[in-house]
Amino acid sequence: MKDDFYQYQAQTTPYAPGMEIDHAKGNYIYDQQGRRYLDMVAGVSALPLGHCHPVIVAAIKKQVDKYMHVMVYGEYAQDPSVQLCKKIASLLPAPLETTYLVNSGTEAIEAAMKLARSVTGRSQIIAMKKAYHGNTMGSLSLMDYEERKAPYRPLLPDITHINFNCLQDLKWITTSTAAVIIESIQGGAGFKIPSKIWMQELSKRCKDMGALLLIDEIQPGIGRTGSMFYFMQHQIVPDMVITGKGLAGGLPIGALTASREHMSHFKQSPMLGHITTFGGHPVIAAAALATLTEIEQGGYMNEMAVKESRFRESLQHPAIREVRGKGLMLAALLPDDTYTALIVEECRRRGVIFFLLLYEKRAIRITPPYSISLSEIDYACTILLEVIESFYAPAP
Ligand SMILES: Cc1ncc(COP(=O)(O)O)c(C=O)c1O
Structure with missing residues (x-):
């Protein structure tokens, strides 16, 4: 499918990962190789209730x-x-x-x-x-x-x-x-x-x-x-x-x-x-x-402040200069734009999907479904911090 994707479907960048989607449910996307990805992007804010809400x-x-x-x-x-x-x-x-x-x-x-x-x-x-x-x-x-x-x-x-x-x-x-x-x-x-x-x-x-x-x-x-x-x-x-x-x-x-x-x-x-x-x-x-x-x-809006705080508490790293936004529309700002795309790609490789923003190239987009749980937030932040650490590790 990937080859056909690049050959027959019009592309918008030379770098599309072309992940081969099998199905998606709740806060997760599954690829054709049987891997599961925690979705912290929600179709770029288009899936407030996650995938295929019943x-x-x-x-x-x-x-x-x-x-x-x-x-x-x-x-x-x-x-x-x-x-x-x-x-x-x-x-x-x-x-x-x-x-x-x-x-x-x-x-x-x-x-x-x-x-x-x-x-x-x-x-x-x-x-x-x-x-x-x-x-x-x-x-x-x-x-x-x-x-x-x-x-x-x-x-x-x-x-x-x-x-x-x-x-x-x-x-x-x-x-x-x-x-x-x-x-x-x-x-x-x-x-x-x-x-x-x-x-x-x-x-x-x-x-x-x-x-x-x-x-x-x-x-x-x-x-x-x-x-x-x-x-x-x-x-x-x-x-x-x-x-x-x-x-x-x-x-x-x-x-x-x-x-x-x-x-x-x-x-x-x-x-x-x-x-x-x-x-x-x-x-x-x-x-x-x-x-x-x-x-x-469903009471989702009442949980936004708690979930936002959980992200802000978890996303503590010298390389995260600021967490911007409100509720579940958040962006983690890195010191520069050198590694942003690589960090997003490495997180995806490790099973957590983040994304980029259009103009602010230092930002990592965090816009999960409202149904994201606190433990899923913790897991996603752990992966993100580990990956950021691998790119911005302090000099020995
Ligand atoms: C603030 C804002 N306005 C307009 C649009 C355009 O919406 P669409 O892609 O559905 O045309 C977007 C899409 O990203 C958006 O974020």
């Missing part, structure tokens, strides 16, 4: 037996999608009550940019330096990573980049600004947490200037930081919330939530302002509804 699998199977795709998005009332949108509304503060369902995070970002321009009649979008919002042309335009953008130019015009968590830079938000888009915790940049004062001043500045505040919760959202959405820990109410990744427990999804009034632009200014064939797919919506219900009722 409640999600049952919801999918039940829906598959009833109906799958029946019509393009937005025409017929399909119970799983309707219930999912209603559930999302119940989890967000007013007036965020109407959700547009799409197939991926980046599509939801595209929809958010379109909606912001349509609602405000303005074109400028302010994004953060070192942001990551996806890889379609619009989302790519929101990044300031020139090396990744250059081959695809021209991209969207009228995008301005300011510094994340920088009070002075808020002055660039003006009455010409349609929207400001942020990740509530910057992921690729190294799990950077904004200050409460910055979040609140940002929200105020947007309101004063009539600019919309768009919050990308695709990675921190759905309970990973101990609250359903991380922005809620800062007592602000944005104009749009974008979710995805873990929302459907391992199936592809993206969701844009806004007020009914704002969202109405997609149906009348112009009509069919945003359309998609598979968005709101009933099988995926059923999986998402089961995921949200299980996260809400």
